[in-house]
Amino acid sequence: MVKFWHVVRLVFLERMAYRTNLFLEVFGGILASVIVVVLWVAIFQGAGTDQVGGYSLPEMVTYLLGAGLINSFILTTAEKPEASEAIQGGDLSGILIRPMNPHIFWFARDLGNKGFYLLLGFAGYVAVLVLFQDLLLLPPGPGHLLLSLFSVGVAAVVQFFLFQILGLLSFWMENTYGIRFAARVVMEVVAGAIIPLSFFPRILHDLFLLLPFPLMIYLPMRIYLGKIPLEQVPFELGKGVIWIVFLVLLYRHLWVKGIRQYVSMGD
Amino acid sequence: MGQIRRYLRIVSLLIKTGLMQQMAYRPHFVSMFAGKVIRIALLLLFFQAVFLKVDRIGSWSYDQVLLLFATFHVVDFLMSITFHRNLAFYLPQKVHSGDFDARMLLPVNLLFLSSFERIELIDFASFLPTLGFLGYVLSRLEFSFTGGQLLVYLILLANALLFLFAAVLAIASLSFWTTQSSGLARIFDSLLKVGRYPIEIFEGFWRSVFLYILPLVLIAQLPSEALLGILSPRAVLITGAMTGFLLALALLLWRAGLKQYQSASS
Numbered sequence: 001m002v003k004f005w006h007v008v009r010l011v012f013l014e015r016m017a018y019r020t021n022l023f024l025e026v027f028g029g030i031l032a033s034v035i036v037v038v039l040w041v042a043i044f045q046g047a048g049t050d051q052v053g054g055y056s057l058p059e060m061v062t063y064l065l066g067a068g069l070i071n072s073f074i075l076t077t078a079e080k081p082e083a084s085e086a087i088q089g090g091d092l093s094g095i096l097i098r099p100m101n102p103h104i105f106w107f108a109r110d111l112g113n114k115g116f117y118l119l120l121g122f123a124g125y126v127a128v129l130v131l132f133q134d135l136l137l138l139p140p141g142p143g144h145l146l147l148s149l150f151s152v153g154v155a156a157v158v159q160f161f162l163f164q165i166l167g168l169l170s171f172w173m174e175n176t177y178g179i180r181f182a183a184r185v186v187m188e189v190v191a192g193a194i195i196p197l198s199f200f201p202r203i204l205h206d207l208f209l210l211l212p213f214p215l216m217i218y219l220p221m222r223i224y225l226g227k228i229p230l231e232q233v234p235f236e237l238g239k240g241v242i243w244i245v246f247l248v249l250l251y252r253h254l255w256v257k258g259i260r261q262y263v264s265m266g267d
Numbered sequence: 268m269g270q271i272r273r274y275l276r277i278v279s280l281l282i283k284t285g286l287m288q289q290m291a292y293r294p295h296f297v298s299m300f301a302g303k304v305i306r307i308a309l310l311l312l313f314f315q316a317v318f319l320k321v322d323r324i325g326s327w328s329y330d331q332v333l334l335l336f337a338t339f340h341v342v343d344f345l346m347s348i349t350f351h352r353n354l355a356f357y358l359p360q361k362v363h364s365g366d367f368d369a370r371m372l373l374p375v376n377l378l379f380l381s382s383f384e385r386i387e388l389i390d391f392a393s394f395l396p397t398l399g400f401l402g403y404v405l406s407r408l409e410f411s412f413t414g415g416q417l418l419v420y421l422i423l424l425a426n427a428l429l430f431l432f433a434a435v436l437a438i439a440s441l442s443f444w445t446t447q448s449s450g451l452a453r454i455f456d457s458l459l460k461v462g463r464y465p466i467e468i469f470e471g472f473w474r475s476v477f478l479y480i481l482p483l484v485l486i487a488q489l490p491s492e493a494l495l496g497i498l499s500p501r502a503v504l505i506t507g508a509m510t511g512f513l514l515a516l517a518l519l520l521w522r523a524g525l526k527q528y529q530s531a532s533s
Contacts, residue, residue, distance in 0.1 A: 024450025028457035035461055039324070042468035047321045178298030185302045189309040199316040 003100050004108045011112025023120060026072055030124045033068025036194055037061055037132065053199045059225055061135040063196055065128060066224060067217045070152060071193045072121030073114045074159050074216055082106055084167035084176050093264040103255075110160045140226035147233045148224035154240040155216040159187075161247035162212060168251065171258030192218030212243045277375060278383065285386040296389055303393035307340060307400070325467030330407055331495065332465070337401040339463035339487035342427045344394035346435075350382040354435045355452035357385065359442035368530045378521060381439075382432070405494075412494050419503060423490035430485055430510040431459075437517040443524030462486035482509055 015022060044057045055063065083106050086092040095102045129136060139145045166183055169176045188194065190213040197205050197218050208214055219236055222228050228236060289296055314336060318329045327335065358381050361367040370380055412420075438451050461469075462483040469477055477483050485506045492498040 020450065022450070025453045028450070028453035028455075031454060032457040032460055035457070035464070038473070039464050039468050043317060043321055043324055046323050046325060053320045173292075173294055175292040175295040178292075178295040178300075178302065182298050182302030182305060185306040185309065189313065195313055195316060199320065200312065201316070201319070204312070 004104060007100075007105060007108035008112040008115065011109050012116050015113070015116045023124070026117065026120045027124050029072045030068065030121070030128055033064060033071070034128055034131075036068075037064050040064060053196070055196060058135045058137050060196075061132055062137045063221045063225060064194075065125070065132065065136070066221045067193050069118075069121055069125050070155070070217050070220060071188070071191075072125075073117035074152075074155060081163065081167045081176065081180060082109055083164055084170040084180075087168070087170035087258075087262065088174065090264045092262065106164065107160060111156075114156055137225065139224050141230075143230050144223055144226050147230070147237070148220045151215070151220040151223055151233075151237055151240065154237060154244070155220060158212050158215050158240060158243055158247065161244065161251055165247065165251050165254060168254045168258055171254070171262060187213050187216070190214065191216040192221065196221075212240075212247070215240045215243060274376075274379065277379075278386075281383060282386050282388070285388050288385075289388050296392075299389045300392045303390065304396050307393075307397055311336070311400075325465045327465045327467070330404070331491070333404045333407070334494065335465065335487050335491045336463055337397065337404045338424070338491050340397045341394070341401055342424060342431070342462075342486055343459070344390055344397055345428055346431050347390040348387050348394060350432055351435060352387065353382050353384050354432075354439040355455070358439045359446070359452075362442045362528065363446045365530050367528065377525070378436075382436075412496065416494050416496055419493040419498070420490050423485070423493050423503065423506065426506055426510050427486045427490060430482075430513060433510065433514040433517040434481075437513070437520050440517065440520040440524040443527045459483065459486070462488070482506075485509065 040060050041057065044052060044060070050056055052060070083092075086095055092102075095105060098105065139148065162183070163180065166176055166180050169179060173179075190197070190208045190211055192214060197208050197214055200208065219228075219240070223233055223236075311333075314329075314332055317324070318332075322328070324332055358367070361370065370384075371377060373380060434455065435452070438455055441451065458481065461477055466474065466477055466484045466488055489498060489502065489506055493503070
């Protein structure tokens with residue numbers, strides 16, 4: 001466990017080396033979500049009604065800013081394919097002989113990245129939250145807040161395994177960037193980062209809910225806003241746990257198959 | 268004339284090498300292409316989902332918003348195919364690593380090489396469906412447009428590209444002082460998204476910013492308005508003047524940056 005937290009701490013130190021650039025990148029993400037919020041304020045003004053698609057303006061603004069915050073540390077870290085790079089570059093050989101389980105090593109690094117981006121994103125979001133404070137809603141109760149935070153944790157684990165699995169394809173493919181890019185594009189919309197999924201036509205909404213992506217943003221924000229009754233939340237989170245189990249099994253299967261044919265490259 | 272022919276030959280060579288590099292990993296090429304087309308399709312779905320609930324965004328109808336959206340992405344893809352990554356990301360990397368030294372020795376205009384060294388053919392492949400989408404939107408428009416309106420539209424598209432080139436060049440030139448500017452480039456990328464929505468959604472200060480200080484309105488909205496026949500000739504002239512001013516400023520920054528460049532390689 002000590003080694004685990006050392007790895008997390010090292011990631012923080014690595015990220016701090018280029019903190020200005022990183023902060024500007026996170027700020028760019030915040031700006032993008034502010035633009036979407038402004039768009040929605042205009043849509044509500046134009047619609048001339050209190051509710052659009054079952055959301056009031058404060059609910060929509062809270063949803064979008066919350067989605068933006070989760071986005072800043074979940075989706076951004078999807079761009080750091082360490083397992084994939086290790087396999088392609090031959091660094092996996094070094095990782096395999098370290099006195100630490102490689103999967104736990106990658107998980108610790110991912111946790112460090114997510115934690116760093118979360119802190120950075122949150123620092124940036126404080127200004128935005130102040131800007132839109134009149135339109136922000138608190139959750140209906142502490143239960144909703146705690147469960148939505150828990151569901152963000154589930155989302156982080158689902159996202160980690162999903163992108164690790166895509167990274168493991170490097171055992172068979174020379175370049176997995178394209179596949180990860182396509183997955184990230186789908187994830188951003190289907191997770192509900194730019195619009196609640198209930199806005200989509202019924203058939204698409206139901207189709208999206210069959211995928212793991214809505215667990216990442218749509219579910220935590222619906223729990224936060226009280227759009228899901230508290231007694232139904234464990235059932236929804238259970239789906240997340242089932243996805244994690246499935247993804248872990250798939251990950252393990254791919255790892256066992258892939259490591260057998262791994263050829264160390266690089267010098 | 269001879270110089271133009273020479274540079275056209277260089278462009279064709281850059282396209283060839285770009286194709287060879289990017290087709291080296293075919294599944295990568297195909298999945299990147301699919302990802303980019305899916306992204307456009309999902310954003311279109313986003314607008315459809317919004318218009319299932321409302322009739323207009325500002326004073327813009329569904330068809331008009333689609334025109335704005337398609338125009339924005341045509342310009343965005345043209346930028347991505349050519350200079351965007353070259354200037355915004357690869358140039359700061361080369362300045363940071365010192366690889367820029369080798370470029371300085373080549374018998375070719377440095378700004379040309381820095382802007383077009385890598386032609387993004389994956390983006391070109393994704394650009395074609397977007398162009399098709401623009402054609403579809405134009406065929407959907409409830410009203411017709413004249414040849415003159417189409418000509419002004421095309422001129423304003425070229426102007427938008429020139430404006431973006433100047434903006435990206437100005438940001439990239441800062442890397443000669445900071446040795447990093449990808450953060451600023453990412454902020455610019457986020458801000459750029461403003462261009463695909465009607466500017467009317469902004470009020471007060473921000474509206475003035477996007478109209479006069481960082482006139483993102485000229486990327487897609489002004490060309491779209493020209494095609495819809497609601498843009499004044501005066502606005503076209505002001506747009507050209509703004510682009511000219513920014514381009515002059517960016518070139519000054521670029522030249523000052525080159526003088527400032529200190530090789531960082533070993």
